[in-house]
Amino acid sequence: xRYTFQPKGVCAMQIDIxxxxxxxxxxxxxxxxxxxxxxxxxxxxxxKVEEVIDALAxxxxxxxxxxxxxxxxxxxxxxxxxx
Numbered sequence: 001x002r003y004t005f006q007p008k009g010v011c012a013m014q015i016d017i018x019x020x021x022x023x024x025x026x027x028x029x030x031x032x033x034x035x036x037x038x039x040x041x042x043x044x045x046x047x048k049v050e051e052v053i054d055a056l057a058x059x060x061x062x063x064x065x066x067x068x069x070x071x072x073x074x075x076x077x078x079x080x081x082x083x
Contacts, residue, residue, distance in 0.1 A: 001018070002018050003016070003018075003079055004017075005078070007074075007075070008066070009064055009071075010032060010067060011031060011068070012030060012071070013032075015029055015030070015071065015072055017076070017079065019049060019076075022080075023048060023049070024044045024045055024047055024076070025045065026045060027041035029068060033068070036068060037068060040068060040069050044056075044072065049080050050080065052076055053073045053080070055073075056072055058070060058073075
């Protein structure tokens with residue numbers, strides 16, 4: 001299933017996520033640092049949603065209270081909760 005998430009407090013404007021049977025199939029960051037988004041997506045692809053959440057939640061970017069990886073974890077948590 002495909003999901004679209006509007007991140008807050010980061011440079012990326014949107015995160016598109018595909019999850020099937022609890023496994024991250026694809027992630028695409030719209031806006032933000034292209035290389036960082038591609039790297040995060042590559043590391044998340046093929047992993048269980050909970051595994052990605054555990055690895056990325058709480059990651060900060062500079063002085064910000066969040067980051068693109070943290071926002072992906074937040075989005076995946078909402079997906080896992082059925083929101």
